[in-house]
Amino acid sequence: MISARMKKHGAIWIVHALLGLWLVFSLLPPVMLVAASLNRTALFRSPLDLLMFRDFTLENFSQAFTRGDFWFFFTNSVIISASAVVITLIVCVPLAYGLTKISGRAREAVSFGVLAMRFIPYVVLALPLFLIFVNLGLSGSRVGLLLAHLSIHIPFATWMLVGFFDTVPHELEEAGIVDGCSPWNLFWNVTLPVVRSGVVALAILVFIISWNEYLFALFLAGNDAQPLTVGITRFLGGAEAGAEYGIIAAYAVLVIAPVILFALTANRFIVSGMTAGAVKG
Amino acid sequence: MAGVSIQNVEKAFGGVRVIHGIDIEIADGAFVVLVGPSGCGKSTLLRIIAGLEDVTSGAIMIGDTEVNDMAPKDRDIAMVFQNYGLYPHMTVAQNMGFALKLAGVNKAEIAKRVGNAADILNLDALLDRFPRQLSGGQRQRVAMGRAIVRNPQVFLFDEPLSNLDAKLRVQMRAEIKQLHQRLKVTTVYVTHDQIEAMTMADVIVVMHDGVVKQAGSPLDLYDTPANLFVAGFIGSPAMNFMDATVTSGALVFADGQHLPAPEGAALTDGQVVRVGIRPEDLVVADAGLSTRVRIVEPTGAEIHVGAQLGDTPVTVVLRERHDLHPDQTLTVAPLAGRLHLFDPKTEARLN
Ligand SMILES: Nc1ncnc2c1ncn2[C@@H]1O[C@H](COP(=O)(O)OP(=O)(O)OP(=O)(O)O)[C@@H](O)[C@H]1O
Ligand SMILES: [Mg+2]
Numbered sequence: 003m004i005s006a007r008m009k010k011h012g013a014i015w016i017v018h019a020l021l022g023l024w025l026v027f028s029l030l031p032p033v034m035l036v037a038a039s040l041n042r043t044a045l046f047r048s049p050l051d052l053l054m055f056r057d058f059t060l061e062n063f064s065q066a067f068t069r070g071d072f073w074f075f076f077t078n079s080v081i082i083s084a085s086a087v088v089i090t091l092i093v094c095v096p097l098a099y100g101l102t103k104i105s106g107r108a109r110e111a112v113s114f115g116v117l118a119m120r121f122i123p124y125v126v127l128a129l130p131l132f133l134i135f136v137n138l139g140l141s142g143s144r145v146g147l148l149l150a151h152l153s154i155h156i157p158f159a160t161w162m163l164v165g166f167f168d169t170v171p172h173e174l175e176e177a178g179i180v181d182g183c184s185p186w187n188l189f190w191n192v193t194l195p196v197v198r199s200g201v202v203a204l205a206i207l208v209f210i211i212s213w214n215e216y217l218f219a220l221f222l223a224g225n226d227a228q229p230l231t232v233g234i235t236r237f238l239g240g241a242e243a244g245a246e247y248g249i250i251a252a253y254a255v256l257v258i259a260p261v262i263l264f265a266l267t268a269n270r271f272i273v274s275g276m277t278a279g280a281v282k283g
Numbered sequence: 284m285a286g287v288s289i290q291n292v293e294k295a296f297g298g299v300r301v302i303h304g305i306d307i308e309i310a311d312g313a314f315v316v317l318v319g320p321s322g323c324g325k326s327t328l329l330r331i332i333a334g335l336e337d338v339t340s341g342a343i344m345i346g347d348t349e350v351n352d353m354a355p356k357d358r359d360i361a362m363v364f365q366n367y368g369l370y371p372h373m374t375v376a377q378n379m380g381f382a383l384k385l386a387g388v389n390k391a392e393i394a395k396r397v398g399n400a401a402d403i404l405n406l407d408a409l410l411d412r413f414p415r416q417l418s419g420g421q422r423q424r425v426a427m428g429r430a431i432v433r434n435p436q437v438f439l440f441d442e443p444l445s446n447l448d449a450k451l452r453v454q455m456r457a458e459i460k461q462l463h464q465r466l467k468v469t470t471v472y473v474t475h476d477q478i479e480a481m482t483m484a485d486v487i488v489v490m491h492d493g494v495v496k497q498a499g500s501p502l503d504l505y506d507t508p509a510n511l512f513v514a515g516f517i518g519s520p521a522m523n524f525m526d527a528t529v530t531s532g533a534l535v536f537a538d539g540q541h542l543p544a545p546e547g548a549a550l551t552d553g554q555v556v557r558v559g560i561r562p563e564d565l566v567v568a569d570a571g572l573s574t575r576v577r578i579v580e581p582t583g584a585e586i587h588v589g590a591q592l593g594d595t596p597v598t599v600v601l602r603e604r605h606d607l608h609p610d611q612t613l614t615v616a617p618l619a620g621r622l623h624l625f626d627p628k629t630e631a632r633l634n
Contacts, residue, residue, distance in 0.1 A: 176335055177368035181382035181429075182356035191381075195372040 032258075038251035039063065045247055062252035070253055075233030082148050082229060083212035087205050089148070090155040095201065097156075098163030099189060113164060119157035127153065128221040135222060142224020150218040155208050162204050166197040206264045213261055230257045285346030285359075285436040286311040286469060287332060292341035294327055294493075301327055302493040304341070309486070312467045314460075318480040319490035319516070325473040328490070329439050332471060333362050345436060356385075361430035362439040366446065367422045369414040369429075376401075376410040379428045400431040403462070420451045427462065438463075440472040444479065456482060477517055481505070489513050507623075511630040514559045514623055520587065522559045523597045526627065529554045534622075538593030540572050545622045548634035556633060559623035562587070562600040571616030574599075579607045588613065 034052065038044035042057035066072055101109055131150050132141060140146035170193050178192040194201070216231040223232060234253045237246045287309040294302035302324045309315045317325045330336045332343055334355035343350050350358050361382075369378050379400060380393040388396075401407045404424045414422055423443060430438055440459070444452045460483050463470055474480055480487050481501045488498040489512070496516075497509040508514035514522050527534035527541075529550045535541045542558075544550055574590035574597055581587075588599040590613055599615055607613065624633040 171366060171368070173364045173366050173368035174370065177362070177364060177370070177429075179335065180333060180355045180360070180362045181433075182385040187385065192370060195370075198372070 035251050035254055038247060039255045041248060043248065044251060059248075062248040063256070065246075065249045066253040066256060070233060070236060070249065072230075072233070072253070072256060075228055075230045076256075078144060078223075078227055079213055079229040079231075082144055082151065082227070083209050085144075085148050086151045086155055086212040087209050089152060090159045090208050091201070091205060093152075094156055094159040094163055095194070098160050099167055099193070101160070101164050102167040113161070116157045116160045119153070120161070124154065124217050128218055131218070132221050141222060142226055144227045147218060147222050147227050147229075150222055151212050151215060155211070159204055159208060163197075163201070166200040166204075167193065170196050206267060210261050210264055286313070287437055287471065288342075288344040289328070289332070290342040290344065292328070292331060292343065293339045294324070294331060294336065295339045300339075300493065302331075302339075305490075305493075305495055307488055307495065307498060309469060309471065312469055314463050314470045314472065314483060314485045315488060316472045316474060316480040316484035316486070317488050317490060318474055318477055319496075321475055323490045324493045325475070325490055326441055329362075329441050329471060329473050332437070333360055333439050334358050356382075359436040360439055361433050361435040361437075362441070363423075363426045363430050363443045365442040367414070367426040369422060369425055371414055374411050374413055375406060375417070375425050375428075378414070378425055379432045382429070382433050396432050396434075397428075400428045403431065403465070404428050404458075419447050420455060423447065423455055424458075427459070431462075431466070436469065438468050438470040438472075440470065442474055443472075444474075445476075452479075459483065478519060481517070487517075489516055491516075507632070508559075509632050511557065511559075511625045511627075514625065514632075518561055520562045520598045520600065522561050522623070523565075523595075525558050525560075525592060525595045525597070527556055527558050529556060534558055536572075536593060537595070540592070542572065542617065542622070545620065545624065545634050548624055550624075550633070555627060557625045557627045559625060560597075560617050561621065562598040563602075564618045564621040565597075565599045565615040566618060567601065567603075567605060568614055568616035571614050573612050573614045576607055576609055576611050576613050578609060590615075 030049065034049050037049065037052035037055070039062050040055060040058055040060070041047070041052055042059045042061065044052065101112055104112075127150070131146075131153070135141040135143075135146040135149075138146075140149070174192060174196065175188055178188045183192060213229075214231065215229070219227075219229050219232045223229065230253075234250060234257060237250045237253065287307075289305055289307040289309075292302060292305045293300065305328065307315070317328060319325055327336060331338055332345075334350065334353060338351060345358055345360070370381065373381065376394075376397050379397045383393045383396060397410070398407075401410055404427060406421070406424055406428055409417065409421060409425070414425065417425065423446075426443070443459070444455050447455060456479060459472075472483060484501055486498060487501055487504050489496045489504065491512050497504060497513045504513055504517050508517060508522075511524070515524070525536055527536050529535075529544060529552055530541075531552060532544050533541045534544050534556065536558075550556065572592055574592045576588055576590050577596075578589035579586060580589070584602075586601045586605065586607070588601060588607060590597050590599055597615075599613070622634070625631065626633055
């Protein structure tokens, strides 16, 4: 029905116009960010003005690196995000696989318990975690922050993975059993490869969530474990200078660059459906 | 190669019994088809043979070995699934060689055996493709290739053709049959399609509600069904059934028409019997049963006539051409020796 109408020239034109508008609308903020990072001054200037690059500079970036201690925050972000991915996968993939193997009430109970963790707003978790970590000597450490991240990731990832594993048809594993797979073989060589693209996409998602996380970092990171999202706030209004928007913009560009890279990769994986045509005719 | 012996097997899921004591002897090299309506326990029985389900009681023997407690991979069986169960991330060659790889067979030998199987099944050109790049029939063939490569004692098929379109199904049916004639491996084949059963089987086992209703060669089952269920299940269009009362050597139907009772049946006067006549065993005759034509369906090769004998619907299949119209009277008679008599209560055959 839609395609019939789309054939009309006018309709296509309108759709394209709307899409174009939407594109401008959604690309404006990041474009402005990049533009602001490449101008000496950014405050009170229109987007158009910024895009003329009349006082073009790379100074903001070098300032972000040197005065902003970029590498210190970057290291924290990378370590925490990467560890979060690795640990989440190591814990959740077997957990979710196991959950799909048990049936009935037990499964529902565990699944609900896991999912219920997601109902709690982070901000409510942050304070008790802070108090606990102080007692355990974990406050201000990467380990503490990582644990906080895992409290968010594990329920989320388990829930997603159970969904992935559920899409693997029984017949596939039964074929594997008849072919002589040990339980480990079955998991590693038959089932896991089928959900592989889902797992990769999930890993990237977990990485991005950790990378962008701000609230826990604010409460729990102390001085030594601060990630980039906290680092950027250094330039938010020192007493003497006011906010240094050019540097903030440069910093922000540096922070989101890896995320954008990952998002593009994730997209490719999410789109490629491995199971398509595998089992049914 | 080996035969399979199913000895008094029962199976319950939780408290629900789905298989009630089944005995089947499958000779070495035989092609046995398990057939029956949906839910009768065919798949369950096949999965028990495969070792994917365990028995609640009874025994499964493959060759001389009791395999009740043996893992599927140690039973030396290969199974072809309804939805093929191909590994989506492996090529055709890898799919076919996977079991051998797991068994630790060396690469050269795997390649050789995969090559042989691919030859037999015309898969040579497809070995490097992934399952998603194959048509339904090709996937089915790969699934069979995967079974062949292992050179097992027994092939198990669970409705392997039900996902294919009608034409391909007929073609694959012939291919499976040829494959069996070539390899002579004992085969247990599950289907709910009685045509598939008739055309492929050496022995058909008709199941219903978890029991075996009759086992025998296709023509045995067709010619002398042991009970009402088998009589109604085997044959297409299905057998006609009419109740009649035995009166001094004749079968008298509800509307007063009658036929001579067949020889060799111990019948007593006044006994009510259910008479079964296959549609193709009725021929147009001068004397016999007069029926009223309701619907005429020419198929080209034959004419299917839906008629009525009194209140009972009767199907007649005629090979000769007749000019028939609805509401006309058609007199038909059964071919000699083709009447089936059953006891309506016990459902057992009487003649
Ligand atoms: N895992 C199970 N748990 C509980 N009941 C089951 C299970 N598997 C099968 N059954 C029941 O056992 C009975 C027989 O099932 P089975 O799959 O063997 O039937 P089938 O003859 O293969 O039917 P179909 O032609 O539809 O495939 C059915 O009533 C089914 O509901
Ligand atoms: Mg079945």
